[in-house]
Amino acid sequence: MTFDQIAWLPLCIGVTIAGLALSFLAFRRRGAAAGLRTTAWALLPLAAYLTGALSSLWTVGATLVGFVTGLVFNPLVWSGVALTGLSVVLFVVSGVLRGRSAAKGAGPAKAKEAPRAPEGAAAPKGTATGKPAVEPPKKRTNDDDFSDIEEILRRRGIG
Structure with missing residues (x-):
């Protein structure tokens, strides 16, 4: 069914009148706030018809339905x-x-990066124990981070 095959004006007027009747009941039963909100909703179908937005909404809805049915089937x-x-x-x-x-x-790559000296080989210059004169920085672990935090807390008297 296409947009032009439906008599939209009588349909929108009917929906608006039904909504206004419900808004009257909402005024009496639940107060002014509920009645005004229901009135606002009731006026939207007629407003959509009069502004031409209804045809745009129809086009969007028909396109979405066509996409979903094309996807599913x-x-x-x-x-x-x-x-x-x-x-x-x-x-x-x-x-x-x-x-x-x-x-x-x-x-294996780490093992290749740091070759070991043979046991009988002389120690590198500058050290008596065979360790390099300057030690490379150690990698920090989460345990080191937590121990630093614990030390700070101990110095402050917390914990």
Whole structure:
């Protein structure tokens, strides 16, 4: 059914009159605030017809209904949805595999970065124990952060 096949003016007037009757009842039973709110809702159908907004609302509604029914009842669309799901699963799996390969590759790479001196080899210059003169900074862990916080709290007398 198209927009032009419906007699909109009598329909909008009827809905508005029914709404005004309900607003009268709302005034009597629930007070002025409820009555005014119901009156405001009752006037909207006639206002939509008189401003021409009703045809725009009809077009939007018909387009949405056509889109949803085309989505639900079209097997070609469902195959596209299935392919989208497969693509998402493949992205997730590739990310997991990339994370595993990076974790496996990081272990041997660290071992290659810091070669050990043979036991019989002389200590590097500047140290008597074989340790480098300047130690590289240690990586901080969450435990170190919490111990710093605990130390600060102890110094302040808290805890």
